Amino acid sequence: xxxxxxxxxxxxxxxxxxxxxxxxxxxxxxxxxxxxxxxxxxxxxxxxxxxxxxxxxxxxxxxxxxxxxxxxxxxxxxxxxxxxxxxxxxxxxxxxxxxxxxxxxxxxxxxxxxxxxxxxxxxxxxxxxxxxxxxxxxxxxxxxxxxxxxxxxxxxxxxxxxxxxxxxxxxxxxxxxxxxxxxxxxxxxxxxxxxxxxxxxxxxxxxxxxxxxxxxxxxxxxxxxxxxxxxxxxxxxxxxxxxxxxxxxxxxxxxxxxxxxxxxxxxxxxxxxxxxxxxxxxxxxxxxxxxxxxxxxxxxxxxxxxxxxxxxxxxxxxxxxxxxxxxxxxxxxxxxxxxxxxxxxxxxxxxxxxxxxxxxxxxxxxxxxxxxxxxxxxxxxxxxxxxxxxxxxxxxxxxxxxxxxxxxxxxxxxxxxxxxxxxxxxxxxxxxxxxxxxxxxxxxxxxxxxxxxxxxxxxxxxxxxxxxxxxxxxxxxxxxxxxxxxxxxxxxxxxxxxxxxxxxxxxxxxxxxxxxxxxxxxxxxxxxxxxxxxxxxxxxxxxxxxxxxxxxxxxxxxxxxxxxxxxxxxxxxxxxxxxxxxxxxxxxxxxxxxxxxxxx
Amino acid sequence: xxxxxxxxxxxxxxxxxxxxxxxxxxxxxxxxxxxxxxxxxxxxxxxxxxxxxxxxxxxxxxxxxxxxxxxxxxxxxxxxxxxxxxxxxxxxxxxxxxxxxxxxxxxxxxxxxxxxxxxxxxxxxxxxxxxxxxxxxxxxxxxxxxxxxxxxxxxxxxxxxxxxxxxxxxxxxxxxxxxxxxxxxxxxxxxxxxxxxxxx
Numbered sequence: 001x002x003x004x005x006x007x008x009x010x011x012x013x014x015x016x017x018x019x020x021x022x023x024x025x026x027x028x029x030x031x032x033x034x035x036x037x038x039x040x041x042x043x044x045x046x047x048x049x050x051x052x053x054x055x056x057x058x059x060x061x062x063x064x065x066x067x068x069x070x071x072x073x074x075x076x077x078x079x080x081x082x083x084x085x086x087x088x089x090x091x092x093x094x095x096x097x098x099x100x101x102x103x104x105x106x107x108x109x110x111x112x113x114x115x116x117x118x119x120x121x122x123x124x125x126x127x128x129x130x131x132x133x134x135x136x137x138x139x140x141x142x143x144x145x146x147x148x149x150x151x152x153x154x155x156x157x158x159x160x161x162x163x164x165x166x167x168x169x170x171x172x173x174x175x176x177x178x179x180x181x182x183x184x185x186x187x188x189x190x191x192x193x194x195x196x197x198x199x200x201x202x203x204x205x206x207x208x209x210x211x212x213x214x215x216x217x218x219x220x221x222x223x224x225x226x227x228x229x230x231x232x233x234x235x236x237x238x239x240x241x242x243x244x245x246x247x248x249x250x251x252x253x254x255x256x257x258x259x260x261x262x263x264x265x266x267x268x269x270x271x272x273x274x275x276x277x278x279x280x281x282x283x284x285x286x287x288x289x290x291x292x293x294x295x296x297x298x299x300x301x302x303x304x305x306x307x308x309x310x311x312x313x314x315x316x317x318x319x320x321x322x323x324x325x326x327x328x329x330x331x332x333x334x335x336x337x338x339x340x341x342x343x344x345x346x347x348x349x350x351x352x353x354x355x356x357x358x359x360x361x362x363x364x365x366x367x368x369x370x371x372x373x374x375x376x377x378x379x380x381x382x383x384x385x386x387x388x389x390x391x392x393x394x395x396x397x398x399x400x401x402x403x404x405x406x407x408x409x410x411x412x413x414x415x416x417x418x419x420x421x422x423x424x425x426x427x428x429x430x431x432x433x434x435x436x437x438x439x440x441x442x443x444x445x446x447x448x449x450x451x452x453x454x455x456x457x458x459x460x461x462x463x464x465x466x467x468x469x470x471x472x473x474x475x476x477x478x479x480x481x482x483x484x485x486x487x488x489x490x491x492x493x494x495x496x497x498x499x500x501x502x503x504x505x506x507x508x509x510x511x512x513x514x515x516x517x518x519x520x521x522x523x524x525x526x527x528x529x530x531x532x533x534x535x536x537x538x539x540x541x542x543x544x545x546x547x548x549x550x551x552x553x554x555x556x557x558x559x560x561x562x563x564x565x566x567x568x569x570x571x572x573x574x575x576x577x578x579x580x581x582x583x584x585x586x587x588x589x590x591x592x593x594x595x596x597x598x599x600x
Numbered sequence: 601x602x603x604x605x606x607x608x609x610x611x612x613x614x615x616x617x618x619x620x621x622x623x624x625x626x627x628x629x630x631x632x633x634x635x636x637x638x639x640x641x642x643x644x645x646x647x648x649x650x651x652x653x654x655x656x657x658x659x660x661x662x663x664x665x666x667x668x669x670x671x672x673x674x675x676x677x678x679x680x681x682x683x684x685x686x687x688x689x690x691x692x693x694x695x696x697x698x699x700x701x702x703x704x705x706x707x708x709x710x711x712x713x714x715x716x717x718x719x720x721x722x723x724x725x726x727x728x729x730x731x732x733x734x735x736x737x738x739x740x741x742x743x744x745x746x747x748x749x750x751x752x753x754x755x756x757x758x759x760x761x762x763x764x765x766x767x768x769x770x771x772x773x774x775x776x777x778x779x780x781x782x783x784x785x786x787x788x789x790x791x792x793x794x795x796x797x798x799x800x
Binding site: 096097102340347349375378 | 606740
């Protein structure tokens with residue numbers, strides 16, 4: 001089935017409006033919401049300036065914005081210590097001694113590190129990196145799974161002003177080599193391996209191939225895990241790196257527009273790097289993290305790994321800035337059985353759970369018993385992102401996952417009436433944070449199942465036709481009409497071309513109701529959203545041409561579980577199995593087509 | 601699912617009915633291991649009830665501390681074992697709650713605080729009601745291991761009071777096989793500590 005936004009809308013649209021029992025006293029009417037929202041977008045610069053004042057600035061900005069989009073710079077003249085705003089500010093507060101991360105692997109080994117211990121580790125790594133000659137503006141590229149050491153390394157990079165980019169371990173050596181060439185990092189950080197579904201994923205071998213292919217000569221630092229190959233002389237273990245530590249170092253205080261981190265995002269022809277500014281990004285991620293429901297006393301479990309914008313914004317930055325406890329799970333959701341994520345919520349008393357629509361569709365398929373056999377009563381909200389969430393999966397999540405065992409107000413556990421909010425939020429790499437969605441700690445109108453909620457204050461979101469005319473209750477393209485603080489400071493031509501007539505075209509089909517609920521319906525271009533990942537078809541075509549010498553054609557199709565998928569047709573002397581295995585090894589398992597057809 | 605919790609320089613696992621093993625610096629200190637003593641280099645018993653202690657011979661290589669066997673300890677004692685400071689604490693039933701015939705009279709049972717250098721302080725409460733001595737801790741507690749089963753020990757509400765009073769970083773409830781009590785306790789205390797349901 002080909003991708004058709006009208007068909008997608010039919011699967012999403014419903015007239016229902018739900019007020020979860022737990023939100024009975026926090027839900028606002030749509031009129032109240034509109035008032036707050038319209039006030040925010042009437043003067044978004046003042047709105048975001050007020051938000052910026054919630055951070056600690058070493059020197060206040062002289063101008064809130066400067067330049068025309070896409071070259072808008074925020075908080076120019078301002079200087080900010082990013083590490084202080086993420087970690088350092090918690091010193092001398094009760095948060096300093098509380099857990100920052102709880103890590104668990106598939107074998108049930110668990111580890112807790114407090115904010116003060118995390119600071120000590122990140123500071124030692126930072127000092128070591130400085131001794132190795134890494135200086136502000138140098139890049140760190142990280143091919144990592146979600147471990148405490150990996151996260152501490154990213155924080156160490158922030159501490160010394162070295163921007164980082166994370167690469168999802170689902171990408172193969174060819175894509176990693178491309179990112180090494182693009183980013184030209186001074187340090188490559190890698191996890192040697194981790195277990196997934198009981199089997200070792202040997203990331204070190206992938207890294208070695210990528211290093212060889214890209215001709216990378218700078219230090220490779222490896223976080224070693226049991227069972228992985230011994231390190232070579234050219235590679236440095238994290239323990240060896242720490243040997244270079246030479247006392248405490250001062251945090252880097254950055255100009256607002258200093259690069260904080262980067263990510264490669266999928267475009268039609270290729271994956272290209274976007275780089276985010278320090279000041280504006282921190283403002284936007286701090287505010288939105290508070291609004292989605294995070295508080296210092298929350299224990300938060302995000303299943304998105306930090307190779308994607310959600311996993312960076314809402315694991316590395318937002319929750320730590322707030323002082324929440326973050327659960328990191330380094331393993332598969334189905335090991336040893338499909339109740340693993342529910343057990344994590346149960347065992348660590350998770351209060352806020354963030355996952356993807358695809359994950360919920362797959363978990364639902366496994367059967368209710370995996371959920372109902374666990375006690376998830378500590379949850380106060382379930383946040384869902386990456387792609388549309390159909391009402392039937394929303395209702396399953398709301399009723400089966402969200403009702404809990406203990407009644408709240410007028411919820412009935414035996415009746416699966418629902419209890420806590422299940423909130424779908426829209427995010428895009430270029431924007432850096434969530435842009436639409438009901439906000440548990442701010443504007444929370446009734447939930448419209450199937451929608452991505454209402455626009456978040458500060459983002460002037462709308463739907464337009466190809467001529468730029470405003471559309472209501474008609475399908476068009478989702479746009480953001482005002483610059484936002486986290487606007488990229490480095491971007492590809494595809495992003496620049498998305499800015500027309502003063503607003504930004506997201507490239508996503510969308511539909512907005514009269515009462516303001518946004519339905520996101522998939523891409524206008526040929527980019528696919530596969531399990532929430534934005535996959536570039538052109539990158540697959542190029543890679544297969546280079547690696548196998550074949551010409552391919554790729555079609556995007558609907559996928560009942562992963563939202564979208566590809567069908568790949570090719571001509572050439574190789575078998576479909578060879579094509580499949582090359583995609584898996586070189587490009588990455590996440591882009592594997594649904595079907596590979598050899599044309600005769 | 602978590603079966604082994606690393607915090608600071610220690611690794612905590614569950615053994616026996618209500619016991620724990622604390623791995624530190626290559627040694628294993630077990631508290632109330634019942635019969636599961638094989639991987640213990642030092643054993644601390646809180647009292648002699650069968651779910652905590654079994655009267656079977658223990659290898660002479662293992663050092664045993666308790667109020668009734670091995671090296672005898674009493675509340676207020678401070679020991680130095682393998683570089684770890686061990687403070688012996690009061691743990692008893694309150695006759696005003698249970699009457700004169702209490703399962704854990706004063707002097708029969710104790711609790712322990714383990715304080716490894718640079719490691720987390722671990723307070724194993726032992727079989728006790730919420731008596732005033734429990735909340736009188738001299739320094740901050742990183743890991744609290746309270747009983748929550750009710751009856752002859754604290755119930756979830758009592759343990760909740762203890763958590764609120766001493767504000768541990770992490771709390772691992774023990775001394776129950778009833779999941780309803782675990783969930784009740786977890787849901788009450790989670791804002792005030794990080795609960796970990798550690799399984800065997």
